[in-house]
Amino acid sequence: xxxxxLHLPTLSVQEGDNSIINCAYSNSASDYxxxxxxxxGKGPQFIIDIRSNMDKRQGQRVTVLLNKTVxxxxxxxxxxxxxxSAVYFCAENIPGNQFYFGTGTSLTVIx
Amino acid sequence: DTAVSQTPKYLVTQMGNDKSIKCEQNLGHDTMxxxxxxxxxxxxxxxxxxxxxLIINETVPNRFSPKSPDKAHLNLHxxxxxxxxSAVYFCASSLRHGxxxxxxxxxxxxxxx
Numbered sequence: 001x002x003x004x005x006l007h008l009p010t011l012s013v014q015e016g017d018n019s020i021i022n023c024a025y026s027n028s029a030s031d032y033x034x035x036x037x038x039x040x041g042k043g044p045q046f047i048i049d050i051r052s053n054m055d056k057r058q059g060q061r062v063t064v065l066l067n068k069t070v071x072x073x074x075x076x077x078x079x080x081x082x083x084x085s086a087v088y089f090c091a092e093n094i095p096g097n098q099f100y101f102g103t104g105t106s107l108t109v110i111x
Numbered sequence: 112d113t114a115v116s117q118t119p120k121y122l123v124t125q126m127g128n129d130k131s132i133k134c135e136q137n138l139g140h141d142t143m144x145x146x147x148x149x150x151x152x153x154x155x156x157x158x159x160x161x162x163x164x165l166i167i168n169e170t171v172p173n174r175f176s177p178k179s180p181d182k183a184h185l186n187l188h189x190x191x192x193x194x195x196x197s198a199v200y201f202c203a204s205s206l207r208h209g210x211x212x213x214x215x216x217x218x219x220x221x222x223x224x
Contacts, residue, residue, distance in 0.1 A: 034211045043115075043201050043215025044154065087152055093211055098144070098167050101154040 012108045019077040021105045023090035026071060030092035033066060034099055035075045038087045044101075047075070047088075077107075085109045114138050117202045117216040124192055125224055131188045132219045134202030142166075142208045143185035145177060146201040148218070154201070160185050161208040192223045 013019045031052050036044040050057040050064045063076040087106050093099040117134040145157040159167035163179040174190045199220050203213040
């Protein structure tokens with residue numbers, strides 16, 4: 001069942017600022033956590049994942065932080081651009097099963 | 112070339128009808144999925160197929176029946192449509208079952224009236 005949640009349903013940031021999108025999870029057995037981006041009218045698109053034995057992973061302009069102590073995951077986007085406006089989903093992958101998405105956070109970038 | 116394509120993009124139909132949504136992937140992936148996204152953007156997996164075999168069936172009414180004629184296709188047939196079936200349905204694929212990176216189609220917006 002659904003066990004992934006997000007703290008904020010909407011987030012507005014000024015272009016050029018950094019964005020932080022938060023996510024809480026509940027299943028300690030999850031082995032991967034994943035972030036997806038969904039632009040309006042399109043399907044979700046993979047951004048980055050992080051294995052449960054890591055606490056930080058960096059990609060291009062994005063950083064994912066994992067805090068297993070408090071079961072918290074965040075996605076940081078550096079120098080946010082208008083093209084970053086989208087709904088962002090975190091998901092957790094349970095071994096032997098399939099990953100489960102949260103409801104999503106809508107990010108709006110203000111020019 | 113579209114990696115994961117689903118048809119139709121929009122589908123409006125009356126309650127009680129039967130309809131199908133088709134999905135094809137040209138990525139050579141072994142695993143395909145159907146997801147349902149409701150009006151609040153909640154994205155929930157419905158089915159997962161690996162090499163034409165059903166892997167996951169997530170508490171979906173048996174009015175929904177997936178069919179995978181080959182590993183590049185996963186179609187979704189829905190019988191006796193209900194108002195609550197209105198949603199956007201996404202097909203996706205991944206190289207292997209359990210991969211974190213899945214490739215999604217553009218979605219099919221189903222409206223039941």
